[in-house]
Amino acid sequence: xxxxxxxxxxxxxxxxREPEIYGYDTLADISGKCEKIGKAAGIxxxxxxxxxxGQLVTWIQEAINKVDAIIINAAAYTHTSVAIHDALRAYTGxxxxxxxxxxxxxxxxxxxxxxxxxxxxxxxxxGVKGYEYAVTLLSTIVLAPTKSPD
Amino acid sequence: MKNQSLLIxxxxxxxxxxxxxxxxxxxxxxxxxxxxxxxxxxxxGLAVDFRQTDDxxxxxxxxxxxxxxxxxxxxxxCLNSQAALMDFEAYQTTIERVAPLKKPVIExxxxxxxxxxxxxxxxxxxxQAEAGFICGLxxxxxxxxxxxIEGRISDAQ
Numbered sequence: 001x002x003x004x005x006x007x008x009x010x011x012x013x014x015x016x017r018e019p020e021i022y023g024y025d026t027l028a029d030i031s032g033k034c035e036k037i038g039k040a041a042g043i044x045x046x047x048x049x050x051x052x053x054g055q056l057v058t059w060i061q062e063a064i065n066k067v068d069a070i071i072i073n074a075a076a077y078t079h080t081s082v083a084i085h086d087a088l089r090a091y092t093g094x095x096x097x098x099x100x101x102x103x104x105x106x107x108x109x110x111x112x113x114x115x116x117x118x119x120x121x122x123x124x125x126x127g128v129k130g131y132e133y134a135v136t137l138l139s140t141i142v143l144a145p146t147k148s149p150d
Numbered sequence: 151m152k153n154q155s156l157l158i159x160x161x162x163x164x165x166x167x168x169x170x171x172x173x174x175x176x177x178x179x180x181x182x183x184x185x186x187x188x189x190x191x192x193x194x195g196l197a198v199d200f201r202q203t204d205d206x207x208x209x210x211x212x213x214x215x216x217x218x219x220x221x222x223x224x225x226x227x228c229l230n231s232q233a234a235l236m237d238f239e240a241y242q243t244t245i246e247r248v249a250p251l252k253k254p255v256i257e258x259x260x261x262x263x264x265x266x267x268x269x270x271x272x273x274x275x276x277x278q279a280e281a282g283f284i285c286g287l288x289x290x291x292x293x294x295x296x297x298x299i300e301g302r303i304s305d306a307q
Contacts, residue, residue, distance in 0.1 A: 102283050104273040111275060116264035120174075121286030124273075125256075126298045133294055133301075141290055142175070 001143050003038060003135060004067045005031070006059050007049035008075035014128070022100050023128045030128055034135040041139035043068075053077055053084065060087035069094040069138050071131070078103070078113050088118035094142055095119035096134055100127060154303050155197040156296065157220040158187055159212055161228035162204045167260050167270070174261070175288040183289050190293045194300040196221075206237050210244045222254040222299035224292065229271040238271040249279040254302045256295040262286035 007027060010017060015026035031047035038045030050056055056074065063070055070091060074084050078099070088095055095118070102125030103110035116122050123130050160167075164180045178186075184200045191198030199220070203209050209227065217223050229237050245255070263270040263285050273283040282298060284291040 096286075102273070102281055104275050104283060105277050105279060105281060113264065116262070117266060119262070119286070121262060121284075121291075122264065123282075123284050123287075123294070125282030126284075127302075129298070129301055133297055137287070137290055137294055142287075 001043040001139075002067045003043060003045045003069045003071060003138055003143075004059065004063050005034065005045060005047045005071045005073075005131065005135070006056060007047065007073050008053075008056055008077045009051040011073060011075055012049050012051070025128045030131045033132055037132060037135050038139055041144075043139045043143065045135055045139075053081055056081075057083050057087045060084070060091055063093065064091050067093055068143050069096070071096045071098050071134050071138070072115060072119070073098045073100070074115050078115050079110055081114055085114040085118045088115065094138065095121070096138065097122045097124075098130055098134055099124040100130060101125055154195070154221040154300075155199065155219075156191060156222050156224065156299060157212075157216060158198060158200045158224045158292065158296075159209060160200075160202040160226045161209045162206055163228050164202050164226070167226070167228045174286075175290060178289050183292060186289050187292050187296065190296045194296065196296065196300055196303075198296070206240070210240060213244050214247055217248045217253055217255075218251055220253070221303055222256075224256050224258055224295045224299065226258045226260070226292075227271065241271070242274050242276060245274045245276045245279055245281070249276055252280055254280050254282075254299050256282040256284060256298060258291040258295050259285035260288050260291060 011027055014022055015024055027049055035045045048059055077084055097115045097119045123134055126133060180202060187200050188198050201212060227241050257273055259270055263272050284295055
């Protein structure tokens, strides 16, 4: 089993960019914790990050029939990218849209998501720990449907 | 057992909400959601008060009157009635009123409210609220929210 965690623009600056909103953990810190969680469940967790929309689309396409679940934080492209929406609709595995902060509590231009209607689920505003929670949930429950709800 | 407590409120027509994608991860009833939440809270050392009402005014009253007595609130307002838009405005106003208390709040919807055809109201837009948002994970959305609030409480200590 494999989970791809796809991160969009400016998330390479985690830990230094507006830490009051996004926290002090770097993406490498988060990736390390999530890979450890996945390993314990026998699942490969692969983090990727790009500032380029086309690269994010390519990674989603490459996941088709090869990756069991995608966790995507498309960051600012969430609010603009029809291309990412279309790529996610072509992907048939489980999808979870993740945001560190809650976009619906921020500027109105962040209230629109082109990602949300194309995914199975949305998790927002749980801080950087949202990544760990999402990977734990997918590793232990969503990708293991024979287990009880908790 | 820690001394922290958590209020979980589900709104009108929880069973109807389950019908919209709520069974995606296996069939579940409102009573089973309560049992899952109580068990998760107990496992994390949180005292959980789980409530459900079909009366929207009762829902607002519980939020406003009781949030101060708890360390966090998880709310699934449902709000899929024909009067959902009006209810949603009142719901937002209620969240605005309690926002100054700075209690962690997580909205949980069983289904993905952003899917075409969803009649469920979306997330609140109250900038001053300490609110997270989860949808599309069925009953697991509740357990994820409990975990996240427990994490917030632990980090604050």
